[in-house]
Amino acid sequence: MAFAITQNCCNDASCLSVCPVNCIHPTPDEPDFGKTESLYIDPRNCIDCGACADACPVDAITRVSRLGPDQAVFADINADYFADKPVESEWDVPRFPLPTINELSEVEVAIVGTGPAACYAAQALLRFPRARITFYDRLPTAGGLARFGVAPDHMGTRRIGEHFRTVFTNPRVTMKLGVEVGSDVEHRELSERFDAVVYAVGAERDRRLDIPGIDLPGSTSARKLVGWYTGHPDVPADAFDFEGVERVVLVGNGNVALDAARILTADPADLEGTDIAPHALAVLRRSSVKEVVLVARRGPAHAAFTRSECQALVDRTNIPVVVSGPVDVSARIADLPDSSAASALSGLDAVEVGDLPSGRRIVFSFGRAPAAVGGVDRVESIDIGSGDEKRRIRTELVLLAIGYQGSPTLGLPFDQATSSIRNAAGRVTDTEGIPLEGAYVVGWAKRGATGGIGHNKMDAEETVDALIQDMAGRTRQPATRRRTPFNRVGAWLPLQAPSRGLS
Missing domain, CATH: 3.50.50.60 (FAD/NAD(P)-binding domain)
Structure with missing residues (x-):
């Protein structure tokens, strides 16, 4: 009996990498990815191993035989997605890190924001052993929309916070909560202090109804x-x-x-x-x-x-x-x-x-x-x-x-048409399309206010790929390299005394 993906699906594709028979679709390389309301398990291929259920960060995957009356419809929804599609078992072409990745010196990155896009970017960066991250968030509590945008009774979806806990407590991560970039610390200061700054500032305005x-x-x-x-x-x-x-x-x-x-x-x-x-x-x-x-x-x-x-x-x-x-x-x-x-x-x-x-x-x-x-x-x-x-x-x-809209952020180039920071594949660009050295963007601030929590994962992977490529190609180090102390916190716990500024 196959498994089925149910209501809580966050679309972050964590389940895809553990499936031994490639029965979960759409994959990030398929046109439908990011356009469907969830991922789906093909019952024709599923071998009932349960690896996907173990990997799911929001407990959205359940054995079909265990679906209750109010969830039985999801067995049909999963099967219906494949009704007009051939049985697919071929794997996508594997992706490998850059050959020069181990030659990188230590990379220090500031991430502005602590929501899902910021956390997925951090997860991708932490795969590189010489990467160190400092989060900045104006709120005294980490989590962004994962904490303050998910309905309180959607307990399964809110478990994504536990998925990010290991990011916030990683020994190579520093948390600076209660620090507003643009007020307590300027973008210029961050760009001088860090090799790269990743903006995960979301979309903070409501669309206007006139x-x-x-x-x-x-x-x-x-x-x-x-x-x-x-x-x-x-x-x-x-x-x-x-x-x-x-x-x-x-x-x-x-x-x-x-x-x-x-x-x-x-x-x-x-x-x-x-x-x-x-x-x-x-x-x-x-x-x-x-x-x-x-x-x-x-x-x-x-x-x-x-x-x-x-x-x-x-x-x-x-x-x-x-x-x-x-x-x-x-x-x-x-x-x-x-x-x-x-x-x-x-x-x-x-x-x-x-x-x-x-x-x-x-x-x-x-x-x-x-x-x-x-x-x-x-x-x-x-x-x-x-x-x-x-x-x-x-x-x-x-x-x-x-719906929501982004707003001009910290003087960074802003595209009014998409309500997002101007960028090319996550690299912040000026009005001529030329990348600004060391400035990157993820999430709604990158693509506009579309997509849910999981859609930020592939988005963040693209940005981090660009960042690492740029770091590998640099021939000089930033002038300022001051160290900051480590503050280790839980997923939703504020610092006992919020840090201010850079040091």
Whole structure:
């Protein structure tokens, strides 16, 4: 009986290298890699050895015979991916380090950020025995989006933090938490002190929605909500209070929106024992939210969420999920192939958003773009759709979940079109495309705010390959080579006394 990859898949491809029969796809060398919501195990090739399950950093791989009723669908999802593909057992061409790699002198690298992209870059660098790394993070706690961006009840996905623990505690790694690059220490100082600086600064801005009333009190970012319930230091404990809030409208239908909808409608007792911030759990216990409406401007065929995340919502028997939209929305969902994300909504009741339900529920509203937010001193309603399809929804809270954007960082060249630091294969470049010596970038800051945790692994490998090639080709050493003391910390533990600056 084969294994199957389930909802928690982080796409970092750790499982691929241990599979003895090459039955996990897409591989990083295949066109689909980075475009599918997860990796998949071919049941025609799987020999049931379990090596992939042992290697998976987020416990996403399970023997098919052990899938529970709410996960049985993943056996079909894995098999469906290979339905129109030949049996594939040939291996990709192996990759080897540069022949000159052992001739390198010691390489000291600063990594700005401690999220997944930063950690994957560090893992790749630490394969080289003469590499030493210093992390810089403005927050007093390491982890980035792996800690503050993953829903607290997604305990499997949050285990990626344990996967990175060995990076933070490696004897060749120094941690400088509570240090803001650009304020406490300048890029120029880092470039003088280190052989290379890798920027893993993510995308810290929300995409703007330009409609009337969007800036009214009661209209805010879903990112802020996520930071609130995960305990992000930048979000005050009293940022949200749901007493008197009966309907929440989420603009957008990506996985962030689904996470928010799930947390807002969950039984607080089910959140006990998760990583939810204590202040958030206390507020949710007295919440009066009855309905969460997810508004999407496009139809179900273009849903931005993943099928597995949607399936998890539908499988919660205590919280009804319904659909809304044009008159044919149910038929359009029913016609979707099983591989489509919104196919998990097939067979659900169709409603018009109006009177509040007696209990809690989630509404997927398709094909109606937000047009205006109404209210005098704060949010009272939102208009969605246009013409005959225009609807006004009464609501006390509007949350925007329409994506993130990068912002110009530390004076580095910035591409406004992609909202990312200008780069070529991870090398930071000027406006003429010429690489800036010793400056590199990974993650969302490199490619724009696309892809999940695991997509950063291959991205980081590419950048580190470029960095090592450049180091091997250098003929001089940086002028400044001051040593820094080692501070060894756990995965999520701040330094007892946050370090400031370079020394």
